[in-house]
Amino acid sequence: MAVTIKDLARETGLTPATISAYFNGGNVRAYNKEKIENAIEKTGYIRNDFARGLRTHKSRTIGVLLPEIVNKFSTSIISETEECLRKRGYGMIVCDYRSDAKREREAMRFLLSKMVDGLIVIAHDTGPGACRAATQNDVPVVAVDRMTDNPKLSHVVINNYDISKKAVNSLISRGNKDIAVICGDLSVYTAAKRFAGYCDAMKEAGLTDNISYINGDLSVKGGYDAAKTLLGKRVPQALFVTTYEMSIGAAMAAKDMGVLAGSDMDFMGFDAMDYLKPFCPGIMTVIQPVEELGRVAAETIISMIDGGPARNIVLNANIR
Amino acid sequence: MAVTIKDLARETGLTPATISAYFNGGNVRAYNKEKIENAIEKTGYIRNDFARGLRTHKSRTIGVLLPEIVNKFSTSIISETEECLRKRGYGMIVCDYRSDAKREREAMRFLLSKMVDGLIVIAHDTGPGACRAATQNDVPVVAVDRMTDNPKLSHVVINNYDISKKAVNSLISRGNKDIAVICGDLSVYTAAKRFAGYCDAMKEAGLTDNISYINGDLSVKGGYDAAKTLLGKRVPQALFVTTYEMSIGAAMAAKDMGVLAGSDMDFMGFDAMDYLKPFCPGIMTVIQPVEELGRVAAETIISMIDGGPARNIVLNANIR
DNA sequence: GTGAAAGCGCTAACAT
DNA sequence: ATGTTAGCGCTTTCAC
Numbered sequence: 001m002a003v004t005i006k007d008l009a010r011e012t013g014l015t016p017a018t019i020s021a022y023f024n025g026g027n028v029r030a031y032n033k034e035k036i037e038n039a040i041e042k043t044g045y046i047r048n049d050f051a052r053g054l055r056t057h058k059s060r061t062i063g064v065l066l067p068e069i070v071n072k073f074s075t076s077i078i079s080e081t082e083e084c085l086r087k088r089g090y091g092m093i094v095c096d097y098r099s100d101a102k103r104e105r106e107a108m109r110f111l112l113s114k115m116v117d118g119l120i121v122i123a124h125d126t127g128p129g130a131c132r133a134a135t136q137n138d139v140p141v142v143a144v145d146r147m148t149d150n151p152k153l154s155h156v157v158i159n160n161y162d163i164s165k166k167a168v169n170s171l172i173s174r175g176n177k178d179i180a181v182i183c184g185d186l187s188v189y190t191a192a193k194r195f196a197g198y199c200d201a202m203k204e205a206g207l208t209d210n211i212s213y214i215n216g217d218l219s220v221k222g223g224y225d226a227a228k229t230l231l232g233k234r235v236p237q238a239l240f241v242t243t244y245e246m247s248i249g250a251a252m253a254a255k256d257m258g259v260l261a262g263s264d265m266d267f268m269g270f271d272a273m274d275y276l277k278p279f280c281p282g283i284m285t286v287i288q289p290v291e292e293l294g295r296v297a298a299e300t301i302i303s304m305i306d307g308g309p310a311r312n313i314v315l316n317a318n319i320r
Numbered sequence: 321m322a323v324t325i326k327d328l329a330r331e332t333g334l335t336p337a338t339i340s341a342y343f344n345g346g347n348v349r350a351y352n353k354e355k356i357e358n359a360i361e362k363t364g365y366i367r368n369d370f371a372r373g374l375r376t377h378k379s380r381t382i383g384v385l386l387p388e389i390v391n392k393f394s395t396s397i398i399s400e401t402e403e404c405l406r407k408r409g410y411g412m413i414v415c416d417y418r419s420d421a422k423r424e425r426e427a428m429r430f431l432l433s434k435m436v437d438g439l440i441v442i443a444h445d446t447g448p449g450a451c452r453a454a455t456q457n458d459v460p461v462v463a464v465d466r467m468t469d470n471p472k473l474s475h476v477v478i479n480n481y482d483i484s485k486k487a488v489n490s491l492i493s494r495g496n497k498d499i500a501v502i503c504g505d506l507s508v509y510t511a512a513k514r515f516a517g518y519c520d521a522m523k524e525a526g527l528t529d530n531i532s533y534i535n536g537d538l539s540v541k542g543g544y545d546a547a548k549t550l551l552g553k554r555v556p557q558a559l560f561v562t563t564y565e566m567s568i569g570a571a572m573a574a575k576d577m578g579v580l581a582g583s584d585m586d587f588m589g590f591d592a593m594d595y596l597k598p599f600c601p602g603i604m605t606v607i608q609p610v611e612e613l614g615r616v617a618a619e620t621i622i623s624m625i626d627g628g629p630a631r632n633i634v635l636n637a638n639i640r
Numbered sequence: 641g642t643g644a645a646a647g648c649g650c651t652a653a654c655a656t
Numbered sequence: 657a658t659g660t661t662a663g664c665g666c667t668t669t670c671a672c
Contacts, residue, residue: 005667006666016665017667029641032642047433052667054647054667061434068399070396071395078389079389086430091415093412094402096402136364137364224598252598274540278575325649340652347658348657352657352658368649369650370648371664375649375651375664
């Protein structure tokens with residue numbers, strides 16, 4: 001059996017209450033402090049986080065819920081989140097819901113049963129009931145990269161609509177009229193916003209008839225297949241692709257079909273600059289502030305755990 | 321205050337013990353099961369894992385320690401691990417040690433303080449003291465993708481030496497003599513093994529004088545920089561790159577310098593087939609069984625938690 | 641500054 | 657199949 005606070009009490013001739021006070025910054029006489037420290041050293045005592053959590057209702061653990069853990073955009077965010085959290089003594093328990101609504105709910109219940117103090121979520125369900133299992137139980141939630149209709153959540157997003165509109169305007173200003181977009185399923189928040197930005201830019205330029213939407217599934221393969229479908233029919237003057245992985249896939253498919261993105265066809269991707277630039281020198285991409293998303297998400301969840309209000313924060317992406 | 325098992329008891333007219341039996345697979349009458357399920361639904365009950373852990377001395381949580389979470393190879397593995405673990409009711413708490421030995425030790429202590437039942441580790445320190453903090457406390461450990469000198473650990477690795485030798489032999493059999501290798505720091509287990517396979521293949525073919533090693537830092541940029549350095553001096557007949565991310569970077573750098581990997585220069589990468597094939601049709605790569613690594617790691621840690629012995633498992637990679 | 645005592649929510653041994 | 661009871665290890669009043 002593991003060493004407990006009672007063993008320390010016996011060892012030092014004090015009581016559990018005093019040992020507890022010692023651990024929690026209470027007033028303990030110097031020579032008793034020393035006795036306690038010696039006893040810890042001698043016994044190799046490790047505080048039982050279960051008992052502590054049972055009393056305090058705090059786990060110092062944050063649940064993180066992602067559509068796909070094998071996704072550079074997601075991991076770039078949570079890498080920064082993890083670092084921020086750990087600095088503050090918080091751990092991060094990660095679940096992947098494979099972009100499936102049912103698994104999303106299951107994973108959330110699972111995380112809640114792990115007694116997480118808060119949740120950072122790239123949600124699929126963005127309706128008014130988003131993350132209800134958590135908010136019902138008064139577990140604070142930060143939605144990242146998604147705006148939801150649940151006012152109890154904090155939201156950390158980028159200026160999806162504006163930056164997409166700006167991106168498409170930049171393609172238009174280069175003389176392009178036939179601009180196609182490869183976008184995820186429009187039930188996904190970011191896809192809808194980015195598509196709306198594209199549509200409005202096209203409409204405002206009088207290019208309503210040129211609106212051309214191809215659905216991709218948010219993976220490299222999704223972008224690849226979507227571009228193959230598109231280019232199998234015709235080569236547009238320009239192509240706008242609205243996620244990291246799909247940008248890589250779409251540029252690959254174009255290359256595959258003899259169309260070099262950025263020279264044979266104007267190309268505006270999302271985030272994948274590092275991977276694509278050497279192969280397709282002429283491409284442009286929207287660069288999202290991923291580290292900032294991760295950091296702000298971590299700071300926001302901790303602020304909520306400490307009793308702070310829900311906040312909505314919009315960060316700015318840029319075109320490069 | 322949160323809903324507890326007592327509330328369910330009151331709601332159903334049963335006692336806490338019966339509710340507990342229900343959760344733990346005990347025999348409960350069908351109509352009582354239904355009552356319980358309705359009560360759970362109605363109240364939004366979530367089981368308190370602190371109380372449970374306090375009784376059972378099990379957290380049903382596995383710590384996962386990675387060099388870099390933003391690394392497709394790592395996330396491909398842990399994605400599968402996460403799925404396997406969750407099916408068995410285990411959560412996964414992830415730490416990234418940024419390829420730094422000191423942070424590795426800190427992160428391990430952190431995970432242990434979270435009372436994890438076991439640890440899955442892509443370790444940096446592979447000496448006899450690897451993961452000592454865990455083994456000292458009788459917390460089982462599975463080392464993935466690394467062999468260590470600590471006999472208490474289980475190990476799940478691929479046939480690094482053999483597959484590298486085979487890969488280089490295949491380059492040699494195509495008539496190449498001047499074959500360079502881009503490899504990580506040789507203090508890393510996989511880098512050392514893969515480099516040894518390369519060297520022995522070269523030696524056995526009488527190409528000792530052609531051995532040419534360039535160090536990369538295991539990232540896309542590392543591969544990119546290494547290839548730039550190499551190709552700035554000369555273009556070898558063939559290039560062997562020993563990690564996923566470096567393969568992408570190296571092929572990008574080559575393209576950048578007007579050398580198309582797979583046609584201007586034979587190219588053998590690691591894992592990055594999907595990303596590179598469309599751009600560089602002629603490339604070959606070693607394909608690691610990443611999902612299997614993740615699954616076997618999960619199965620092995622659970623087996624150890626259930627009292628099973630440490631095991632060493634070697635999985636086979638293939639060339640495609 | 642320290643002690644005594646209660647209780648967090650659950651499980652498990654035993655009784656029925 | 658279900659109820660009774662005790663206790664996991666800690667924190668937290670409330671005394672002294």
